[in-house]
Amino acid sequence: MARSIKQITDEHVSTVFARVKRFVVRKFPALSRTVLNLTCRDIAAERKRSARSFMHTGHLDGPVICTWGVAAGVLDRATLAALFLHEFGHVAGHDEAGADKWVFEHFGIPIQYVGPLRLEWADPGLLEEKGL
Ligand SMILES: [Zn+2]
Numbered sequence: 001m002a003r004s005i006k007q008i009t010d011e012h013v014s015t016v017f018a019r020v021k022r023f024v025v026r027k028f029p030a031l032s033r034t035v036l037n038l039t040c041r042d043i044a045a046e047r048k049r050s051a052r053s054f055m056h057t058g059h060l061d062g063p064v065i066c067t068w069g070v071a072a073g074v075l076d077r078a079t080l081a082a083l084f085l086h087e088f089g090h091v092a093g094h095d096e097a098g099a100d101k102w103v104f105e106h107f108g109i110p111i112q113y114v115g116p117l118r119l120e121w122a123d124p125g126l127l128e129e130k131g132l
């Protein structure tokens with residue numbers, strides 16, 4: 001049977017999340033408890049007000065990164081990886097500016113804000129070099 005759009009987008013988002021998590025946990029084993037919530041209704045609602053709303057943390061108890069899979073699933077790997085790196089910065093206890101600083105200081109990846117939505121993005125060549 002053909003896979004649905006939701007299955008395809010959820011799988012893409014989950015795959016990038018798993019890669020970024022593996023990458024981050026090598027340096028910060030305590031972050032291994034972090035889980036992904038692909039069906040945050042708050043994000044689905046938020047997206048009606050802001051098209052650049054794709055993820056957040058701190059909504060559900062524990063280390064949970066929330067997203068809305070069918071929306072985030074259309075983003076390319078570099079954008080998703082940068083978004084997840086930023087969110088892991090929040091899970092690690094940092095605020096907006098601190099999250100990107102944490103990513104750069106510990107992983108040497110500068111998070112950039114590009115495109116019409118000014119979303120988190122990291123150079124795909126650099127990500128590959130880092131093993132992401
Ligand atoms: Zn949420």
Ligand SMILES: [Zn+2]
Pocket residue numbers: 086090095096099
């Ligand atoms: Zn943030």
